[in-house]
Amino acid sequence: MKIADLMQSADWKAEKHAPVIDAPEQVKAGEKIAVEVSVGKEIAHPNTTEHNIRWIKLYFKPDNGKFPYEVACFEFNVHGESVEGPNKGPVYTEPFGKAVLKLLTSGTFVATAYCNIHGLWESDKAIKVAE
C-alpha cells in the first residue's frame, strides 16, 4: 500500500476537505512572499471536538531539483475540548495557515491536509520565480 492510495484530491470549490493554496503566480527570487493554505475556504469543514482538521503541511518541489522540501507544518490543536465535555471549551482553531518564505527558483507547492476522520487530502500550485 502506498500513500498514493490513501491521498484524496478534489476541486476545493466542491469538496470541503481539499486544501487551498493561495500564492502569487510569479515572484522575484529571494523576496519575502506570503503563502496561505486552508481547508474549507468555499464550503466550511466541521470544527468540533469529534471531527476537525488537524494539520496542513506545505511542500515545495523546485523545477530543477529532484527532491521536495517541507516548507511549513500548521497544526490546529484545539476544537472545543474541555473538562466540561466535548464542544464546551472556549477555543476553536480554524484550518488556516499563512507562511512567509523566500524562493530562489521556480517550482510547485504541494499541500497535504489531514481530517481526523476523513483522512488525507492534497492540492498543488505552481509558482514562477524571476531570477
Add this chain to the structure above:
Amino acid sequence: MKIADLMQSADWKAEKHAPVIDAPEQVKAGEKIAVEVSVGKEIAHPNTTEHNIRWIKLYFKPDNGKFPYEVACFEFNVHGESVEGPNKGPVYTEPFGKAVLKLLTSGTFVATAYCNIHGLWESDKAIKVAE
C-alpha cells in the same frame, strides 16, 4: 529543573528571539479572528541551515479556566538545506505564522518559540472577549 528555568523572555524590540503576538485587544465571542505570531519582527533572526527558528506554539489560557489550550503550532522546516550543501537550497521559511480562531471567553495568549541553538523563548498578550 523546570521549564521555567529554560524559558527566556525579553522585549522583542530589543531581543531578536522574543516571539511577538499580534492580536486584537478586544473581539466578539465566536467571531473568527486572526492572530499572528513571529520572531524577529524588529531585529531579524538568522535563517540559515545551521541557525534558525524551528517553531512557534500559541497557547490560550481562559481567565475563568484552570488549564491552558494549545491553539496552534507553526513549524518552519526549511532553511536552505540542499544536497549541494548548507545554505545552497532554494527555500527559506521565515519565523512567522498566522492562525484563525474563535474565542468564547477572555484570556491570555502565551507564545513559545524555539531557536535551534538559543533555546526557548516566550511572550504573552491578553485579549478581551465581549460575550
Add this chain to the structure above:
Amino acid sequence: MKIADLMQSADWKAEKHAPVIDAPEQVKAGEKIAVEVSVGKEIAHPNTTEHNIRWIKLYFKPDNGKFPYEVACFEFNVHGESVEGPNKGPVYTEPFGKAVLKLLTSGTFVATAYCNIHGLWESDKAIKVAE
C-alpha cells in the same frame, strides 16, 4: 503570564498526567542510548476521542551550556475517532514514546506533556555522561 504559570508537575506515581522519563543514570559519551517518555505509567490516563494526551516533548539541557535542546517530539494522533462517531474507531495511540540518541556531555532531561483538557505537565531527570 508565563509558561511557568501554566506548567504543572507532580509525582507520577500519584498523578496520572505527570510525564515519566525512563533513562539510564549514567552513559558513555557518544554511545546510542534509549530514553522512554510516557504518561500514565502507574495510573492510566483516559484515551478517548474527547480526552487524551496529544504529545510529549523531550528536552536536554547540558550542564555546561546555557541553552536547552529539543531532542524529540512524540505526537499521539488517534484516539478512536471515526466517521461512525467518537470512540468507534479502530486505533488508539497510547501516550508513550521512545527516542534513541547520543549525548556528549552530562545534563538534565526535561519532558513536557499536553492533555487536551488538563493542559501542560512537566518532569525532569538528570543523566551523567562519562567522557
Add this chain to the structure above:
Amino acid sequence: MKIADLMQSADWKAEKHAPVIDAPEQVKAGEKIAVEVSVGKEIAHPNTTEHNIRWIKLYFKPDNGKFPYEVACFEFNVHGESVEGPNKGPVYTEPFGKAVLKLLTSGTFVATAYCNIHGLWESDKAIKVAE
C-alpha cells in the same frame, strides 16, 4: 503534481532512507502492542546539522475502512546544532521511534519519513488483528 510524484520507496536493506516498520504479524484486538519505525536500520543515515532525518509518521489504514488514520508522528529535532557551530553540539537524535497502540481491526501500516535534503520516503506493512 501529486504527493505520489514526490514519495520514494525502496528496499530498506539497500537504501538508507527507506523507513522500516517493525510490528507483529498478528495481534489480539484491543491489546497494547508496540510498533517501531526507523530509518537507517541496515545502512546508517547521516546525522549531522546539515543532513538528517527530521521525522517519521505512522499511518494505519483499516481493511474495512475507507480512510487512513495518523497513529503517531516522531520528530527528531537535534543533530549537533550549537552556538559553537554546526556539529559541535552535545546531542544527536537518531531516526527511531516506538509507538504503543491498540488496534480493533486488521489493516496496513504506512510509514513516511523526511530527510531534509533527500525528501520523502515511504514503506508499508500489513497487520492481522484476531477479533
